[in-house]
Amino acid sequence: MLLPELRQIVCELHAELPKNSLVAWTSGNISGRDPETGLVVIKPSGVTFAELTPENMVVVDIDGKIVEGDYKASSDTASHCYIYRHMPDVNGIVHTHSRYATAFATLGREIPCVTTAMSDEFGGPIPCGGFALIGGEEIGQVVVETIKDHRSPSCLLQSHGVFATGPSAEKAVKAAVMTEDNAAIVWTALQMGTPLTIDPADIDKLYDRYQNVYGQ
Numbered sequence: 001m002l003l004p005e006l007r008q009i010v011c012e013l014h015a016e017l018p019k020n021s022l023v024a025w026t027s028g029n030i031s032g033r034d035p036e037t038g039l040v041v042i043k044p045s046g047v048t049f050a051e052l053t054p055e056n057m058v059v060v061d062i063d064g065k066i067v068e069g070d071y072k073a074s075s076d077t078a079s080h081c082y083i084y085r086h087m088p089d090v091n092g093i094v095h096t097h098s099r100y101a102t103a104f105a106t107l108g109r110e111i112p113c114v115t116t117a118m119s120d121e122f123g124g125p126i127p128c129g130g131f132a133l134i135g136g137e138e139i140g141q142v143v144v145e146t147i148k149d150h151r152s153p154s155c156l157l158q159s160h161g162v163f164a165t166g167p168s169a170e171k172a173v174k175a176a177v178m179t180e181d182n183a184a185i186v187w188t189a190l191q192m193g194t195p196l197t198i199d200p201a202d203i204d205k206l207y208d209r210y211q212n213v214y215g216q
Contacts, residue, residue, distance in 0.1 A: 007054040022096040029074040032169035044071035082140030092169030094176040097161035100183035105156040114195040119203040120210035123151030131158040
C-alpha cells in the first residue's frame, strides 16, 4: 500500500473536524501531500467520518488521477491538486463549511483582524474570495488568487465555506480550527457593537513573535 504513514495521519486528522464542530455529516475534507513523491492522500467522497480508515483513503497524483484506492476521491480533489501545483510550500489542505466562518462567506465578507489570536495565526484579516462551482479546479483557482500574496493560510469562498492550507496536514487543520474560533468571536462581538481595531504595526509585531519566537 502506498504512503501508509500519510494515510494514517490524514485519516486521524479527519476526526478533528467533527470534534471541533467544523463539519456536518459527510461535508468537508482533508488532504496531505507527500513532498518526496508528490502524491496526495485525500478523503473518499461521501463517506461518513466514523467510517474513515487509513485503508479507504484515496491516493491521487498531483493532477488528481487516482493512483490507489477503491473509492471515488473527494469532489474537491481537482481543486486541492490545483492548490498543490501552484503553492509548492503547501503540503496540507482542509475544506470545511464551519458555521460562523461560512456566515461571513455568505456575505462575501472577510473576517477582520480584531484579536491578538488572529494577529498571531493569520497576520491580518482572513480574506474572502469569490464564488466558484464545485467539481473542477475553479475553487482551487480562487483559493490561490485569494491567499497567494496574503499571510493568512486560510480563506473563505463566497457562499461556500473555508479552505485552509499549511506546510503539513496537521497545520492546515490548526488553521481551519482557528479560522472558525475567531469567526465565532468576531461574530459575537459584532452583535454587541463594533470591535476595536488593532494597529497594523502591532499586528506585524504579534505575527512575528508568534511565528518566530513562540513555543518550543
